Amino acid sequence: PHGRGGIFTRVDGRLLYRPSGREPRLYAGPRPGAPSQARGENEKGAHGRHYPRLLTTGYIAALRARTPHHGAIDFAADLWPLISKEVCSVYYAALLESCGELPDVVEEFVEAYLEAEPGAEEDVLLDATGIDAAERWDWKRVARPYGDRVFTDRAAFHDWLRGHLDDDVRLARQGNVSGPVKAALDVLRDLRNELRLAVDHAGLTAASHRDDLDGWYTPLNAYLSIGPPASRIEEMAALLDAGVLDVTGPGMRVTPDPDDPLGPSFSGTSSEIPDVRVRATVPIEARLPEIDLRRTADPLMNQLLRTGQCHPPRIPHGEGTGGADYETGGLAVSERPY
Known part of the structure; x- marks a missing residue:
C-alpha cells in the first residue's frame, strides 16, 4: 500500500494511513489468528x-x-x-x-x-x-x-x-x-x-x-x-x-474457485468465525518456507543430494523406545572437528 501513493501520518500520537484509492484490497490469515x-x-x-x-x-x-x-x-x-x-x-x-x-x-x-x-x-x-x-x-x-x-x-x-x-x-x-x-x-x-x-x-x-x-x-x-x-x-x-487490510481470523482456509462468474478466484474462510468468506484474485504465500533439503530449488544442493554427497539428518528412534527414525529437512554435518 505504501507504494501506491498512500501515506502514514501521526495524529494525536496515533498512526493513521491516508489511502490514495489505488491500493489493492488485502486479506491476511495468520495461522494463530493474530500476527x-x-x-x-x-x-x-x-x-x-x-x-x-x-x-x-x-x-x-x-x-x-x-x-x-x-x-x-x-x-x-x-x-x-x-x-x-x-x-x-x-x-x-x-x-x-x-x-x-x-x-x-x-x-x-x-x-x-x-x-x-x-x-x-x-x-x-x-x-x-x-x-x-x-x-x-x-x-x-x-x-x-x-x-x-x-x-x-x-x-x-x-x-x-x-x-x-x-x-x-x-x-x-x-x-x-x-x-x-x-x-x-x-x-x-x-x-x-x-x-x-x-x-x-x-x-x-x-x-x-x-x-x-x-x-x-x-x-x-x-x-x-x-x-x-x-x-x-x-x-x-x-x-x-x-x-485496506482485513484479517480473516484463526484457521484460515483458501480454496480455488474456478467457476466464479466474475472470473477465476480464491475464497478464504475461517474455521472459527462463521461469517468469514472473502474473495481474492491473487494468492500470496507471505511466509518464510521451512528449510527442507529434499525440496530445495538450489541447484548446488540438488546436485549434491542427487550424487550422494550430502543428505538430511536422520535421527534414530533409539533402542527400546519403539517408533521410527525421523528425518529432518536440514543438512547433515559432522561434529567438530569438521
Missing part, C-alpha cells in the same frame, strides 16, 4: 543477552553424557521445564523492578523462584511476594492471546484484534529489559545457543524432535520472539483502520 508478537525495543545493545541460570552449557553437557547413544534427550521432560523457568523468572524480576522493588529483593525472589517446584510451591512464593493472579505468567494466554473467546462474527474478531495490536505495541515500547512481557519473551531468543547444544547431532529422541521441537516449540518460538518491530504492528493497525 507474530512484536519484538520489544532493544535495551540490550548489540551483544547483551540473558545468561541462563538453569539451562546452562554444563547442564546440557550432563544430559548428553548420561548415555553414549544419540537421541537420549526428551525436549518436553528435560528442556522445556527449564526454558519455562528461565522465561518466568525474567518476567517476574522485571515486574518487581517495575513496581520499585530493590535489586537485592528481586534477586532473592529469583533465586527462590528458580528453586521452587512448579505448581503449588511457586504459587505460595508468588502469593507471599504479592503478585496477583491476574499478573502471573500464563503460557496458554501468551500463545493464544484470544484464549477461549468465541467470535460470533467478523466484527467481534476485528474489535478484539485492534485492542490486541494496541496492547502489543504498548508492551513492545516498554523494552526487552524493562518491559516484563517482552523481556521474558526475549529470553526465548537468548536461549537459542544453549538449545542448539542440546538438539544438534541427534541430541533429542526421534519422537521428541518431531513432535516437541518441530511440531510445537519451533512455531511457538517463532510466533512469540521472532516477530516484527513494534512500528510494523502499528502500521498494520493503521491499514486495518483505513480499510
Whole structure:
C-alpha cells in the first residue's frame, strides 16, 4: 500500500494511513489468528543477552553424557521445564523492578523462584511476594492471546484484534529489559545457543524432535520472539483502520474457485468465525518456507543430494523406545572437528 501513493501520518500520537484509492484490497490469515508478537525495543545493545541460570552449557553437557547413544534427550521432560523457568523468572524480576522493588529483593525472589517446584510451591512464593493472579505468567494466554473467546462474527474478531495490536505495541515500547512481557519473551531468543547444544547431532529422541521441537516449540518460538518491530504492528493497525487490510481470523482456509462468474478466484474462510468468506484474485504465500533439503530449488544442493554427497539428518528412534527414525529437512554435518 505504501507504494501506491498512500501515506502514514501521526495524529494525536496515533498512526493513521491516508489511502490514495489505488491500493489493492488485502486479506491476511495468520495461522494463530493474530500476527507474530512484536519484538520489544532493544535495551540490550548489540551483544547483551540473558545468561541462563538453569539451562546452562554444563547442564546440557550432563544430559548428553548420561548415555553414549544419540537421541537420549526428551525436549518436553528435560528442556522445556527449564526454558519455562528461565522465561518466568525474567518476567517476574522485571515486574518487581517495575513496581520499585530493590535489586537485592528481586534477586532473592529469583533465586527462590528458580528453586521452587512448579505448581503449588511457586504459587505460595508468588502469593507471599504479592503478585496477583491476574499478573502471573500464563503460557496458554501468551500463545493464544484470544484464549477461549468465541467470535460470533467478523466484527467481534476485528474489535478484539485492534485492542490486541494496541496492547502489543504498548508492551513492545516498554523494552526487552524493562518491559516484563517482552523481556521474558526475549529470553526465548537468548536461549537459542544453549538449545542448539542440546538438539544438534541427534541430541533429542526421534519422537521428541518431531513432535516437541518441530511440531510445537519451533512455531511457538517463532510466533512469540521472532516477530516484527513494534512500528510494523502499528502500521498494520493503521491499514486495518483505513480499510485496506482485513484479517480473516484463526484457521484460515483458501480454496480455488474456478467457476466464479466474475472470473477465476480464491475464497478464504475461517474455521472459527462463521461469517468469514472473502474473495481474492491473487494468492500470496507471505511466509518464510521451512528449510527442507529434499525440496530445495538450489541447484548446488540438488546436485549434491542427487550424487550422494550430502543428505538430511536422520535421527534414530533409539533402542527400546519403539517408533521410527525421523528425518529432518536440514543438512547433515559432522561434529567438530569438521
